[in-house]
Amino acid sequence: MNTILHFVKKEFLQFKRDPKMFIIILFAPIVQLVFLGYAANMDVENVKTAIIDRNRTTESRLLIEKLEQSGYFSIEYYINDYKEAEKLIEKGKVICVLSFPVDFDTKLSRGESAQLQAIFDGSDGNTASIAAGYMIKLVAEHSQKIVLTARDKSGKALLIPATISAETRNWYNPTLKTRNFMVPAIVGLLLMIVTLILTSLAIVKEKEIGTMEQLIVTPIKPHQLIIGKLIPFTILGMVSVVVVLTAMRVIFNIPVRGSILLLFVSSFFYVLSLLGFGLFISTISKTQQQAMMLSIFVVMLPMTFLSGFSFPIENMPYFIQMVSYLIPLKYFIVIIRGIILKGVGIGILWDEILILFLMGITILYFSSKNFQKKIN
Amino acid sequence: MHSITVNNLTKKFGSFVSVDNISFNVKEGEIFGFLGANGAGKSTTIRMLCGILEPTSGDALVGGFSINSEPDKVKSSIGYMSQRFSLYNDLTVQENIDFFGGVYGLSGSNFRERKNWVLEIANLKGKENLLTGLLPGGIKQRLALGTAVIHNPKIVFLDEPTSGVDPISRRSFWDLINQLSEEGTTVFVTTHYLEEAEFCNNIILINAGKLVAEGTSEELKTNYINHKIIDIECDRTVEAMEILEKETFVLDTSIFGNNLHISVLDDVSAKKSVLALLEGKHSFRIRKIDTIVPTLEDVFIHLIEKG
Ligand SMILES: Nc1ncnc2c1ncn2[C@@H]1O[C@H](COP(=O)(O)OP(=O)(O)OP(=O)(O)O)[C@@H](O)[C@H]1O
Ligand SMILES: [Mg+2]
Numbered sequence: 001m002n003t004i005l006h007f008v009k010k011e012f013l014q015f016k017r018d019p020k021m022f023i024i025i026l027f028a029p030i031v032q033l034v035f036l037g038y039a040a041n042m043d044v045e046n047v048k049t050a051i052i053d054r055n056r057t058t059e060s061r062l063l064i065e066k067l068e069q070s071g072y073f074s075i076e077y078y079i080n081d082y083k084e085a086e087k088l089i090e091k092g093k094v095i096c097v098l099s100f101p102v103d104f105d106t107k108l109s110r111g112e113s114a115q116l117q118a119i120f121d122g123s124d125g126n127t128a129s130i131a132a133g134y135m136i137k138l139v140a141e142h143s144q145k146i147v148l149t150a151r152d153k154s155g156k157a158l159l160i161p162a163t164i165s166a167e168t169r170n171w172y173n174p175t176l177k178t179r180n181f182m183v184p185a186i187v188g189l190l191l192m193i194v195t196l197i198l199t200s201l202a203i204v205k206e207k208e209i210g211t212m213e214q215l216i217v218t219p220i221k222p223h224q225l226i227i228g229k230l231i232p233f234t235i236l237g238m239v240s241v242v243v244v245l246t247a248m249r250v251i252f253n254i255p256v257r258g259s260i261l262l263l264f265v266s267s268f269f270y271v272l273s274l275l276g277f278g279l280f281i282s283t284i285s286k287t288q289q290q291a292m293m294l295s296i297f298v299v300m301l302p303m304t305f306l307s308g309f310s311f312p313i314e315n316m317p318y319f320i321q322m323v324s325y326l327i328p329l330k331y332f333i334v335i336i337r338g339i340i341l342k343g344v345g346i347g348i349l350w351d352e353i354l355i356l357f358l359m360g361i362t363i364l365y366f367s368s369k370n371f372q373k374k375i376n
Numbered sequence: 377m378h379s380i381t382v383n384n385l386t387k388k389f390g391s392f393v394s395v396d397n398i399s400f401n402v403k404e405g406e407i408f409g410f411l412g413a414n415g416a417g418k419s420t421t422i423r424m425l426c427g428i429l430e431p432t433s434g435d436a437l438v439g440g441f442s443i444n445s446e447p448d449k450v451k452s453s454i455g456y457m458s459q460r461f462s463l464y465n466d467l468t469v470q471e472n473i474d475f476f477g478g479v480y481g482l483s484g485s486n487f488r489e490r491k492n493w494v495l496e497i498a499n500l501k502g503k504e505n506l507l508t509g510l511l512p513g514g515i516k517q518r519l520a521l522g523t524a525v526i527h528n529p530k531i532v533f534l535d536e537p538t539s540g541v542d543p544i545s546r547r548s549f550w551d552l553i554n555q556l557s558e559e560g561t562t563v564f565v566t567t568h569y570l571e572e573a574e575f576c577n578n579i580i581l582i583n584a585g586k587l588v589a590e591g592t593s594e595e596l597k598t599n600y601i602n603h604k605i606i607d608i609e610c611d612r613t614v615e616a617m618e619i620l621e622k623e624t625f626v627l628d629t630s631i632f633g634n635n636l637h638i639s640v641l642d643d644v645s646a647k648k649s650v651l652a653l654l655e656g657k658h659s660f661r662i663r664k665i666d667t668i669v670p671t672l673e674d675v676f677i678h679l680i681e682k683g
Contacts, residue, residue, distance in 0.1 A: 002478070002481075003478070003479050003481075006474075006475055006478035006479055007475075007479070009475075010464070010467070010471070010475045013467055013471055014464065014466050014467065017466045017467075017507075018466065209460065209461070209465070210458050210459075210460030210461065210462055211462060211463070211464060213423070213428055213456075213458045213460075213462070214456070214458060214462040214463075214524075215479075216427075216428050217426050217427065217428060217451050217454065217455075217456040218451070218476070218479045218480060219448070219451060219452050219479065219480065219481065220479050
C-alpha cells in the first residue's frame with residue numbers, strides 16, 4: 001500500500017513539473033468543448049434563400065418578412081426567374097428558392113387559395129427536409145392569420161373555423177439543438193484523451209527513458225506498478241469531468257439535470273475500460289509516438305464512430321451494429337445524455353451502467369494480466 | 377564463497393542467440409568486470425541476472441537465489457544501475473531518493489542515514505532541491521549509483537556506469553566502486569574502457585554471446601596470449617602498418633594511440649626484421665621499438681580476432 005502511495009506521489013510530482021499536463025487537463029477540455037460544441041451544431045437555421053417575387057405587394061412582403069424574422073431563413077437574393085434560381089442553387093449560394101405568383105394578393109383578397117412554389121436543394125436531404133418543414137409551418141401560420149383578419153374586416157359575426165394543426169414537440173431538447181445533444185457526449189471523448197492517451201504515454205515514456213527497467217528490479221510488484229500508475233490518471237480524468245461540466249454549464253448553459261454522483265460513478269466505470277485500453281497499448285508500444293498513433297487509430301476513432309457519437313448506430317450495417325455493443329463509449333454516451341439532458345437515474349440506466357462496469361473490469365483485468373506477463 | 381553462480385545461461389531473441397551458453401562464478405565482495413564489444417551480450421546477461429529477462433535456458437544463483445524460480449528474492453538482494461540513466465530527470469535529487477528509498481521500503485532513521493550517505497557520495501549535500509536532469513553527468517552517475525544501492529544490497533550490477541563521463545569523474549566513480557567493494561558489496565560491472573578493467577579483481581570477456589576468456593587481468597595477459605607484442609613508435613604509422621601486415625612473421629597489427637603494436641612469435645628476430653624493412657627499405661624514422669607486456673586491449677583484440 002505504501003509502495004503505491006510512493007508511486008502516486010511521484011506521478012503527481014511529475015505532473016507538477018510538466019506544463020503540458022495542465023494544458024491537457026484544464027485547457028484542452030474547454031477548447032475542445034467550445035470547438036466541438038460549435039462545430040457539432042447541425043441545427044438548420046439561417047437557410048440561405050432567394051425570392052422570386054412576381055407579385056411585389058404588401059401581401060408578399062409580409063410573408064417574406066415573416067420568414068426572415070423566424071430566424072430559420074435568411075433572404076440573400078431577390079431574383080427574376082428560374083434560370084437565375086438554378087444558377088444560385090448550383091453554385092450552392094442558396095438552398096431554398098421561394099416564388100410568388102403574379103396574382104398572389106388578388107387571389108388572397110378574393111378568398112381563393114394562392115399557390116407558392118418553394119424549391120429546395122435536396123443534395124443535403126436532411127437540411128432540405130427540415131427547412132421544408134419550417135417553410136410549411138410558417139406559411140400555414142401566415143395563411144391562418146390572413147383568413148382570420150379577413151373575416152374581421154368583413155364585419156360579420158366571427159366564425160372561427162376549427163383549425164387543428166398537428167404540432168410536433170420535442171421533449172428534453174425543445175429547440176432540437178444538436179449542440180445540447182452533442183456536448184454531453186464530448187465528455188466521453190475528453191475522458192478518452194485524458195485517460196487513454198495520457199496513461200499509455202506515461203507508461204511508454206518510462207520504457208523509453210529506461211526507468212521502467214529500474215522499477216522492475218525494485219520490489220514493486222507489477223500490480224502495484226499498475227495501480228500506482230492508474231490512480232493518478234483516474235483522478236485527472238475526474239478533474240477533467242468537473243472542468244467539462246462546469247464549462248458546459250457556463251458556456252452552453254447546459255445544466256446537469258440528473259444526479260451528479262451517478263454521473264461520476266459512471267464516468268469512473270467508463271474510465272476503467274479506458275485505462276485498460278491505455279495499459280494494453282503501452283504494453284505493445286515501444287515509443288510514445290507509437291502509443292499515440294495506436295491510441296488514436298485503434299481505440300479512439302473506432303470508438304467514436306461506433307458509439308453513436310457522430311452517426312446513429314441504427315443506420316449502420318448489421319455486423320457493425322453488433323460490434324458497437326462492445327464499445328464502452330456507446331453505453332457511456334447513453335448514460336451521460338440521459339443524466340445530463342433527461343435527468344434520468346439509476347432506475348432507467350442501471351443496465352448500461354452495469355455493462356460499463358463489467359466491461360471496465362474485464363478490459364482492465366486482461367490488460368493488467370498481459371502487462372504483468374510482458375514485464376516478467 | 378560465490379555470490380553469483382552462472383550455469384549455461386542462454387538467451388535467444390527469435391533465432392538470434394544473444395547470450396550463448398555461458399557459465400562463470402563471481403566471488404563475494406569482489407569487483408567483477410564483464411567485458412565485450414558492442415552487442416556482445418553484456419546487457420542481456422545482466423538483465424537476466426537481475427530477473428528482468430527470462431533466460432531461454434540455463435540458470436544462475438544470485439545471492440543464493442535462482443533467477444528462474446525466485447526472481448523476487450533475487451530482486452530484493454541486488455541493486456541495479458541500467459545502461460541508460462535510471463533516475464527521473466524531472467524529479468529533484470531529494471524526490472528521487474525519497475521515491476526509490478520508499479519503494480525499497482526504507483523508513484525512519486535508517487532511511488535518513490542512507491539518504492545522507494547517498495547525498496554525501498554524490499556531493500549533493502545542500503543541493504537536494506536541484507532537478508536531477510540539470511546535474512552534470514558525473515554527479516548524475518554517482519547519484520544513480522547511490523540510489524541503486526540505497527537499500528544496502530549484497531550485490532550490485534552496474535551496466536556501463538561510466539560511459540559518456542569525463543575521465544576525472546570516471547576515476548572518482550571507480551573510487552566509489554572500490555569503497556563499495558571494501559564494504560563487502562559484490563560489484564558486477566560492465567565497461568568499454570579497458571583501463572577500467574584493470575581495477576577489477578576478475579574479468580570475463582564475451583564475444584558474440586560466447587565467453588572467450590576469464591581470469592585476473594594478469595592471468596589474461598599471460599595465459600591467453602603466447603606471443604610477444606612489439607611497440608613501435610615511428611612516423612606514418614598507418615603506412616607502416618600496411619607494410620608490416622603483409623609480412624609472414626607478423627601475426628597481428630593494431631594501432632595504439634600514435635604507436636603501432638604488432639604481435640610476433642620471436643620478438644628478437646622480429647625487431648631486426650622490422651628495422652631492416654621500415655628503416656632500411658622504406659626509410660621510415662623509427663624513434664622507439666620495444667617488446668612490451670601486452671595490455672588487456674592486446675589480449676582482447678587477439679582473442680576476438682581469433683574467435
Ligand atoms: N529485446 C531484444 N530483442 C532482440 N534482440 C535483442 C534484444 N535485446 C538485445 N538484443 C540483441 O542482442 C545483442 C546483444 O545485446 P546487448 O544489449 O546485450 O549487448 P551489449 O553487450 O550490452 O552491447 P552494448 O555495449 O552496446 O551495450 C545485440 O545484437 C542486440 O541487438
Ligand atoms: Mg549494453
